Amino acid sequence: MLAPILFILLFEEWGWEPLARCFAALGRHPGWGAAERWIRSLPPWGALLVFGIPVLALFPVKLLALYLFAEGHMATSFTMIVVVKLAGTAIAARLFQLTEPALLQIRWFARLYLPWKTWKDRKLGQLRRSAPWQKLQEIRNRVKLWTSRTWRDFKTSLL
Secondary structure, X not given: OHHHHHHHHHHHHHHHHHHHHHHHHHHHOHHHHHHHHHHHOXXXXXXXXXXXXXXXXXXXXXXXXXXXXHOOXXXXXXXXXXXXXXXXXXXXXXXXXXXXXXXXXXXXXXXXXXXXXXXXXXXXXXXXXXXXXXXXXXXXXXXXXXXXXHHHHHHHHHO
């Protein structure tokens, strides 16, 4: 039971938040910024609809990937699933950031989400204090440093 929970927390820590930040960068573009302001202004049920649209819109793509897998197109299917999962997560994460205040005005949503968030934050705090997590963070920081240095050196070599 603990492994799936840790996977969800790990995904949220290293997937959901970074993808949301990447997608949030689009908000600097005038048209996208206007769309985000409109989404923030939606009433609760409109926010729920907007938040749910990507989930429903990506479902047929996932079915297509499953069909392609069954037809023997494993690489194409796998690539589609990965791309759809990353794009869908980025969109859902950003939309949730934009709609969370409105969604929390819906009584049933708040009743489900707030205890989940409290529990998740407590477990994530415990996880962050654990020795394995600290070691993973150390490795992650080294990889980020190496990547940034390598990228900087690569750009410098092009000049």
